[in-house]
Amino acid sequence: MRFGLQGLPTKIIAWFLVPTAIILSIVAFVTFRTYQQVTQDLVIERNHELTRLLASQLAADLSEYATQLSALAATADVYPLRSDPLTRKAIIRLSEDRLWDFDGGVVILDGTGTVVAADQRLINAVGEDWSDRAYFRAARQTSSSLPQPVFSDIGADGPSGELSIAIGMPARSVDGDFLGMSAGLFRISAGPEVRNSAFYLGIFSKLREMGGDRVYLVDGNGRVVYHSEPWRIGENMASQQVVQRALVTGSGGLRTRNEDAEEIVASFATVPGTDWVIVTEERWDVLISPSVGYRKLLLVLLGMTVLVPAIVIAVGAIRITRPIKELTEAARQVAGGRFGQVIPVHSRDEIEELATQFNRMSARLEESYATLEQRVANRTRELATLNNIAAVVSRSLQLDEILHSALTRTVEIMEMDAGSAYRLDERTSTLTLITHVGLSERFGRTAAHLPLSQSAAAESTRVGYPIxxxxxxxxxxxLKEVLQDEGLQMAVSVPLMSKGHPVGALSLASRTWREVTADELSLLAAIGQQVGLAVENARLYEQAEETAVTAERHRLARDLHDAVTQTLFSASMIADVLPRLWERNPQEGYRRLEELRQLTRGALAEMRTLLVELRPSALAEAPLADLLRQLSEAMMARTRLPVDLTLNVDCDLPPDVKVAFYRIAQEALNNTYKHAVAEHVALTLRCTRDKHDQPVAELRICDDGRGFDPTAVGPTHLGLGIMRERAEAVSAELQVESAPGEGTEIAVQWQGKPNSPLAM
Known part of the structure; x- marks a missing residue:
């Protein structure tokens, strides 16, 4: 048989290799993922430091532009309270050369946010209210001691409404009052003229020089102030996850996806003094491209780590399983009946020990098989013997017949010449001979009663095993002399056991000496158990018969004493005085003679009732009317209570219904006599058919006694429970009607099926 992939070598390789491969794969995966995580953390940290440094430099550059505005902001004559419009205009013109880098224009706002002066680029804004600008409100809230520049988000304050950002310097009086502010604007546009402006070239040149796939600067609302991709300048990127995180946290980094679904690593930092954020992005696939070679190396190492152990394990598994295969093949040969297989193994390990034990087992099987058929035949004979003995002893409950049949069959099976069977009387410890086979009558007289202690059965019954x-x-x-005269040389005593106790013994004898094997002794012990159980059952059956006979005798004696004897005694007393009474008073003598006649008829009825009880089949055979008449006459003779009968003599009911009606009538009459204190009883039996041709039988027993309340008496009192059970057993209906002082009526009605036997 070839196992293929299900073979033991494959399983051994799988058991060792699969867990190893899983563990190594997990280690390689964790290592690679750790490498990627470390790479991500290092890139984020590096770019974060660069963006923070760049943000600081950008803040310093912006401060220089704020410094240019601070001189203009500090000139008090530019504010309305200090100068006229011509003066302010002159001051602006004088400062144009210095402030020309503000390509979006320069404006001066008074303390209320009104544009009071502007250069030529924003001249149209003079007089406008810019108090709603966020950077104007921020300027008003700056410290009075040390004014700080303010920076705006992208707005439409440039020339002709162009997008721009503003840098403003607040102005305060000596007393610290807010006078207004001066603001320079830079245009924000993707156009080349803007990107080539002094502001873009001077301020954002460092951003262009910074590494990374993308670098951009967004204001506090997420709009792009600068982007390495110029066409995106001015775009609103507030929906990007990186921008959202940057505007919330201000500084940090993360790994995410951009709007093109590319995986990126982003770092960001806030420009000090502003709400602006510098963001750098690098594509993740570019970052980890150097790790591709490392990943391939890991895969190669993993493959070698799996392959080399697999080869080693495979070679070892083959060396280990080769003897096992030889054992399997040898076992298959043994299973096919070819015993004596020998496997040479010299591995000096458990396999060699297994082969050695197999060789021993094979040799023993070869030896055992030689006698197996004989043992099977012997065992079959033993089982057949036990089955035969069981069949023999189960045919009867008569002790003599059981022992004789068992002894005869056992002598035949054991091929003995003679045998005897005894019953043990435990009270006297005496063995009583029940039957014998192949022995003379002299033996029967000699061994009729043997003390147990003086017989061969003494030892066998003590140990509970044949000897x-x-x-x-x-x-x-x-006894020894008789046995020797019979020519007997040996005997086997077999105890008859029941529930661990001896109940008798079998003795088997032979006229020639022969060896009795252990198997034969075991068989005889089993026969002793089987026959002992049958003897015990026969003994119990005898006891049950004796008990039943004794109980029946006592019952008959009690019934004769209570009924017939009392009636006959009364009749005898009347017969003694009747002659003398007739001479003195013939009329009284005639009455007593009639009473004597009633007593004798009642005694006859009582005797017939007892005969019916002795032969229960008579209840089913006799007509119900005759049975009820005998019952009533016996009742009248015993109690002197008159019973009026109205009987349908042709009422032929099924036997079980007839018996039930008879027993109910018997119980009802007895209850009337014991409890009712009645003077008259009426018993009626009617048989009819209803309109559906179904037979109907009705039995009624009425008395004029004291009655009772049926609701106050349980169904088990006064025999009512027994009567109700008898009625339900034959599917009849029992009704009891009574009331205190109004007598009692018991009615039983039975309705049969169509075509049921019911003669009328």
Whole structure:
């Protein structure tokens, strides 16, 4: 048989290799993922430091532009309270050369946010209210001691409404009052003229020089101030996850996806003094491209780590399983009946020990098989013997017949010449001979009663197992002399056991000496158990019969004493005085003669009732009307209570219904006599058919006694429970009607099926 992939070598390789491969794969995966995580953390940290440094430099550059505005903001004459419009205009013109880098224009706002002066680029804004600008409100809230520049988000304050950002410097009086502010604007546009402006070239050149795939600067609302991709300048990127995180946290980094669904690593930092954020992005696939070679190396190492152990394990598994295969093949040969297989193994390990034990087992199987058929035949014979003995002893409950059949069959099976069977009387410890086979009558007289202690069965009953006894070892006695005269040489005593106790013994004898094997002794012990159980059952059956006979005798004696004897005694008393009474008073004598006649008829009825009880089949055979008449006459003779009968003599009911009606009538009459204190009883039996041709039988027993309340009496009192059970057993209906002082009526109605036997 070839196992293929299900073979033991494959399983061994799988058991060792699969867990190893899983563990190594997990280690490689964790290592690679750790490498990627470390790479991500390092890139984020590096770019974060760069963006923070760049943000600081950008803040310093912006401060220089704020410094240019601070001189203009500090000139008090530019504010309305200090100068006229011509003066302010002159001051603006004088400062144009210095402030020309503000390509979006320069404006001066008074303390209320009104544009009071502007250069030529924003001249149209003069007089406008810019108090709603966020950077104007921020300027008003700056410290009075040290004004700080303010920076705006992208707005439409440039020339002709162009997008721009503003840098403003607040101005305060000596007393710290807010006078207004001066603001320079830079245009924000993707156009080349803007991107080539001094502001873009000077301020954002460092951003262009910074590494990374993308670098951009967004204001506090997420709009792009600068982007390495110029066409995106001015775009609103507030929906990007990176921008959202940057505007919330201000500084940090993360790994995410951009709007093109590319995986990126982003770092960001806030420009000090502003709400602006510098963001750098690098594509993740570019970052980890150097790790591709490392990943391939890991895969190669993993493959070698799996392959080399697999080869080693495979070679070892083949060396280990080769003897096992030889064992399997040898076992298959043994299973096919070819015993004596020998497997040479010299591995000096458990396999060699297994092969050695297999060789021993094979040799023993070869030896055992030689005698197996004989043992099977012997065992089959033993089982057949036990089955035969069981069949023999189960045919009867008569002790003599059981022992004789068992002894005869056992002598035949054991091929003995003679045998005897005894019953043990435990009270006297005496063995009583029940039957014998192949022995003379002299033996029967000699061994009729043997003390247990003086017989060969003494030892066997004590140990509960058969024993072999030579006749020469018997104690000197007449029994030994008789056995020797019979020519017997040996005997086997078999105890008959029941529930661990001896109930008798079988003795088997042979005229020639023979060896009795252990198997034969075991068989005889089983026969002793089987026969002992049958003897015990026969004994219990005898006891049950004796008990039943005794109980029946006592019942008959009690019934004769209570009924017939009392009636006959009364009749005898009347017969003694009747002659003398007739001479003195013939009329009274005639009455007593009639009473004597009633007593004798009642005694006859009582005797017939007892005969019916002795032969229960008579209840089913006799007509119900005759049975009820005998019952009533016996009742009248015993109690002197008149019973009026109205009987349908042709009422032929099924036997079970007839018996139930009879027993109910019997119980009702007895209850009337015991409890009712009645003067008259009426018993009626009617049989009819209803309109559906179904037979109907009705039995009524009425008395004029004291009655009772049926609701106050349980169904088990006064025999009512027994009567109700008898009625339900034959599907009849029992009704009881009574009331205190109004007598009692018991009615039983039975309705049969169509075509039921019911003669009328």
């Amino acid at each position: 072999v006894v030579p006749i020469s070892d018997y104690a000197e006695s007449e």
